[in-house]
Amino acid sequence: MLVDSHCHLDLIDPSLERVAAVLAQAAQVGVGHMLCVSVSLANAPVVRTLAARHAQVSASVGVHPNHLGDDEPDVDALARLAADPLIVAVGETGLDYHYGADHAALQQTRFRSHIRAAREVGKPLIVHMREATDDTLRILAEERAQDIGGVMHCFTEDWPTAQRALELGFHISFSGIVTFKSAEPIRDAARRVPAERLLVETDAPYLAPVPHRGKQNQPAYVRQVADCVAALRDLTPAELDAQVTENFFKLFPLARRGEPACAPPAGS
Template identity: 60%
Template sequence: MLVDSHCHLDFPELAENLPQILALMQENGVAYALCVGVNLENLPRILTLAEAHAQLFASVGVHPDNETAAEPDVDALLQLAAHPKVVAIGETGLDYYWHKDQPEWQRQRFRQHIAAARSCGKPLIVHTRNSAADTLRLLREEGADRVGGVMHCFTEDWEIASAALDLGFYISLSGIVTFKNALVLKDVARRVPLDRLLVETDSPYLAPVPYRGKINQPGYVRHVAEEIARLRDIPLDELATATTDNFFRLFKAAKRV
């Protein structure tokens, strides 16, 4: 059994084919998926999905590069996070790829999310792109180690992974780990402790080999898991059991069915 720890089933590319997507999840042994929020405006449609399907969970947050989204404050995040199917705060973090001026509004938004996570006791889903040093700095400064979380779609090197692990965070790997030239990430996949590892698709983006370049979906997380199991020289079943147990250990509000 596998869990896709990060996907966006509410995005149009996936929402319009939901029955087929859920069927492929079942065929590939993907028993659960976490549908991650990127803004507050579209959270209702994520909650509708999670309420209708026992195998789906939700998170609440505003993506760091979503400049025009309604700005969340701690109280708003806490109110939304009280929903029983919301298991995490995020995705949040920093993204300097699109915002090369490294804006303070991103850092302030990140601080609001960390404060909300600490208040409600639900873990963080952290996005970092071209911003690893600042991301780790803010996590430390705001006491994120008290609540923990996951560095989602991890693309950094072992030094950054190790620093995140020291803060109590998990490392989640996406389809990028299946790419032939992702040698640094393959090294990370071998070295992360098995009890701190998650797998994800970040669908509809970043489809793994052999679907690279196509629309991604949660059922394809099996290919991510197969590649990591190969890199670690362990059976797929062992990797699947560990990452599933890790998911439910981290996201304590998520209930197995």
């Protein structure tokens, strides 16, 4: 079995009509579990519903650093939402100065709120870091995020940066970008991350891996990401699958391998 450690099922199809088909397609290539990640307070309930309906889906709660327009969540509000037993992680949160340099101060305050809420409920963080390496790692350290750990999702930096995140106790998750021609520094990091800290993801519907590049991404395509990382590390696909699956369920102990927590409502 293989796990997609980070996707946005509700953004693949906001009506959720295609979710069953997307899950079936993932199952066909051995992708038996996925973490569906919240990006706003508005979509958090939808993400939670997906986890309640589908045993193979876990949910997080958090507001993306580039999401603007809603009321700002404070630590108490985030901790209340994150205390839900169906919620396995807090995020995605972090810093993104590629798109959000003009609201860097807001992002930093929001990031600290997420870390504090995660510490309060004792759940791991899902961290988004883009063109904001020093501030992201500094705030993680200042807020003592190493007490709860988590994952640097869609890792797009080099090995020295990966080492700094590993020193904070974080896992490193590679996306389809690792398959792109220009991604040699990322492949170098993917070769070196310790086996027990390694994860793979799609970040679907974004960033489809080679050979699906340009198409809408989906959890089934984590297969190509995993196979690429397996080849880099001289592992068989089965060995890589087993390692990242074990890592995932250790990092997110509330993620369920078994039956749905709630029966699906009739007609869903």
